[in-house]
Structures are given as structure tokens and as C-alpha cells.
Amino acid sequence: MVITASLSLADIPGAVRLWRQRRTEFLLCIAAFAGVALLGVLEGIAIAVALSVLNVFRRAWWPYNTVLGRVQGLEGYHDVRSYPQAGQLPGLVxxxxxxxxxxxxxxAFRDEIRRLADADPRPSWIVIAAEPMTDVDTTAADVLEELDETLNANHVHLVFAELKDPVRRKIERYGLTRTIDPRHFFPTVEAAVAAFRLRTGAEWTPLTTAEQPARPKPDTAAPPPADER
Incomplete structure (x- = not known):
């Protein structure tokens, strides 16, 4: 009887829309429906809430990340996964x-930066397009400090662009500017690129395979971009 009643309340068109638009939310929908149908309303809601919280943690643990490049005819800098032929500056990522x-x-951030820094030829600047980076906690600050010291020893510099002022103040409060050069903070990615070109005279070249962002292994896979989930 409970299953029959649940089926009569199911929003089939809504579930189909979720399947087409965002598979993760479709699976959460099915889990909630199954929980309500098999265990009861409160239990089903509890399952849905728990799975939703886990999904939030999953997205925070493995956020989308990518290398950016310049695309002819488009302003700004763009995801090389969407534009494989995007131009790069030698020595800069x-x-x-x-x-x-x-x-x-x-x-995960540290490991990806290390991978980019170990490319051949080795970059001298890794510019973090930091607009999406809305916070840096104390654990991450410790990781950043260790990472920057390692990079500096290999003549690679960590550079931040478009970092929000509150986050910049946190970085200063953590004392990270002892290792990260205060001159390596720029208001825009374009300003960082211009500074690098002025310093090195580098010219744009097509992206090489070695510079493309790594595809995570299945057991540690980052989730796909938001518009694909």
C-alpha cells in the first residue's frame, strides 16, 4: 500500500528532467523515493538529506580544476579541455x-600544482586564477607554505591573480607572504600575464599535451564540470 501511494505521488516528468540535466541529482531523487517507499517518510527524508550532505562534501573534496589558455577571437582565458588548441606562454601556466x-x-591542489611544476620544460610561474577561491583555511595555509617553499627551491614561483581581498588578508595574517612574494599578487589574470611577458618576452604558443590538466584516476576522480553533473 505504501509503495502504491508513493508511486501515485512520484513526479515522473521531474525525474526525467533531472536525468537529462543533472545525473547526480537524479540519483539523489531516486534514493529519496526508494527510502520513502520502502522505509517511510521520515526515514526516506533522512536518507535524502544524508546523501545530499555527502554530495556537497564530494564536490568540495574534488572540485573541478583546469589549465587556462588564450583562444583566438575570444576575450579572456579559457578552459583547455573545452579549447584544446588554446595558446600558452612558454614558462607560464x-x-x-x-x-x-x-x-x-x-x-589535491598541492598534488596538481606539483604535477604542473614538474612538466618538461618546467614553468617558472604558475598563476592561480583565484577568483573561485573564496577561502583559505589554516590547514590549507600550511600546505601552501610548504608547497611554495618546494617550488621556490626549484625556481618555480606561485602567483595569484584575482584573489578576493578578504582571502588576501587571511593569507597575510597567516604569514604566507614570508614565502609567497607580495609582488606575486595581481588584480587580474591579464595583469599577471602582462608582468610575465614584460619580464621574459615570451610569446603565445599552442598548448602541448604535457601541459594539459591530468585526468584523475577513477578512485580519486574529480567530478565533471557543474554543467555535466
Whole structure:
């Protein structure tokens, strides 16, 4: 009887829309429906809430990240996964990390920066397009300090562009400007690129395979971009 009543309340068109638009939310919908149908209303709602919270943590743990490049005919800098032939400056990598930098994802950020820094040829600047980075917690600050010291030892500099003022103040309060050069904070990605070109005289070249962002392994896979989930 409970299952029959639940079926009569099911929003089939809404579920189909979720399947087409965002598979993760469709799975949450099915889990909530199954919980209500099999266990009861309160239990089903509890399952849906718990799974939704876990999904939030999943997205914070493995945020979308990518290398950016310049695309002829388009303003700004764009995802090289969407534009594989985007231009790059030799010696410079522009990297975007689409989440606050917190304890849950700081090591993933560190590992990706290390991978980019170990490319051949080695970049001298890694510019973080930091507009999506709305926070840096103390654990992430410790990771950043260690990372920057390692990069500096290899003559690679961590550079931040478009970092929000409250986050910049936190970085200063954490004392990270002892290792991250205060001159390596720029208001825009374009300003950082211009400073690098002025310093090195570099010219734009097509993206090489070695510079493309790594595809995570299945057991540690980052979720796909938001418009694909």
C-alpha cells in the first residue's frame, strides 16, 4: 500500500528532467523515493538529506580544476579541455581551482600544482586564477607554505591573480607572504600575464599535451564540470 501511494505521488516528468540535466541529482531523487517507499517518510527524508550532505562534501573534496589558455577571437582565458588548441606562454601556466582551498582539498591542489611544476620544460610561474577561491583555511595555509617553499627551491614561483581581498588578508595574517612574494599578487589574470611577458618576452604558443590538466584516476576522480553533473 505504501509503495502504491508513493508511486501515485512520484513526479515522473521531474525525474526525467533531472536525468537529462543533472545525473547526480537524479540519483539523489531516486534514493529519496526508494527510502520513502520502502522505509517511510521520515526515514526516506533522512536518507535524502544524508546523501545530499555527502554530495556537497564530494564536490568540495574534488572540485573541478583546469589549465587556462588564450583562444583566438575570444576575450579572456579559457578552459583547455573545452579549447584544446588554446595558446600558452612558454614558462607560464594559468591554473584555476574552482573551490575554496580547505583541509578537504588542499592536498589535491598541492598534488596538481606539483604535477604542473614538474612538466618538461618546467614553468617558472604558475598563476592561480583565484577568483573561485573564496577561502583559505589554516590547514590549507600550511600546505601552501610548504608547497611554495618546494617550488621556490626549484625556481618555480606561485602567483595569484584575482584573489578576493578578504582571502588576501587571511593569507597575510597567516604569514604566507614570508614565502609567497607580495609582488606575486595581481588584480587580474591579464595583469599577471602582462608582468610575465614584460619580464621574459615570451610569446603565445599552442598548448602541448604535457601541459594539459591530468585526468584523475577513477578512485580519486574529480567530478565533471557543474554543467555535466
Amino acid at each position: 594559468i591554473y584555476r581551482f574552482d573551490a575554496p582551498l580547505i583541509f578537504a582539498n588542499a592536498k
